[in-house]
Amino acid sequence: QVQLVESGGGLVQAGGSLRLSCAASGLTSSTNAMAWFRQAPGKEREFVVAIGWSITTYYADSVKGRFTISRDNAKNTVYLQMNSLKPEDTAVYYCAARRGGVARVGGGQYDYWGQGTQVTVSS
Numbered sequence: 237q238v239q240l241v242e243s244g245g246g247l248v249q250a251g252g253s254l255r256l257s258c259a260a261s262g263l264t265s266s267t268n269a270m271a272w273f274r275q276a277p278g279k280e281r282e283f284v285v286a287i288g289w290s291i292t293t294y295y296a297d298s299v300k301g302r303f304t305i306s307r308d309n310a311k312n313t314v315y316l317q318m319n320s321l322k323p324e325d326t327a328v329y330y331c332a333a334r335r336g337g338v339a340r341v342g343g344g345q346y347d348y349w350g351q352g353t354q355v356t357v358s359s
Contacts, residue, residue: 238262238348240331245353248321252357256316258331258350266309269339271346272316274327274355281343284329285316289337299325321357328352 244256258270271286285305286294293305304317314331332346340346 238333240333240348240350242329242331242350242353245329245355247356247358250321250323250357250359252321253317253319254321254355256318256329256331256353256355258314258316260312260314260331260333263333263348264309264312266307266312267337269334269337269346270305270307270314271332271334271339271341272305272314272329273332273343274325274329275352276324276327279327281330283341283343286339286341287314288339292339294339294341318355321355323357323359326355326357328354 239261241259267289269288272284273281275281287305302320307314330352331350333348334346
């Protein structure tokens with residue numbers, strides 16, 4: 237059974253940083269593509285960043301230069317380092333994994349989802 241557990245969310249002031257973690261069980265994060273999505277109140281879920289088995293990464297334009305995805309294969313964990321946070325980054329952040337190893341940007345292409353972690357950025 238695949239399980240993704242996010243952690244690291246919280247309340248931070250604008251300009252601050254947070255690091256989210258996604259611990260995967262039941263799959264190997266090094267061979268499965270992993271991604272982060274987010275959903276703000278009243279808005280559609282949106283793509284944030286994805287990483288493939290080859291370490292190829294894709295970032296949404298809104299987070300380029302501020303967010304960084306990485307993976308620790310030994311811990312089967314994917315991280316999202318978020319710097320220079322803005323109030324518009326406020327959302328529930330979801331970790332996702334797909335059976336394939338190629339990173340995709342569409343949420344419908346991911347097979348497994350975590351429960352989400354809240355990130356709130358105050359102005």
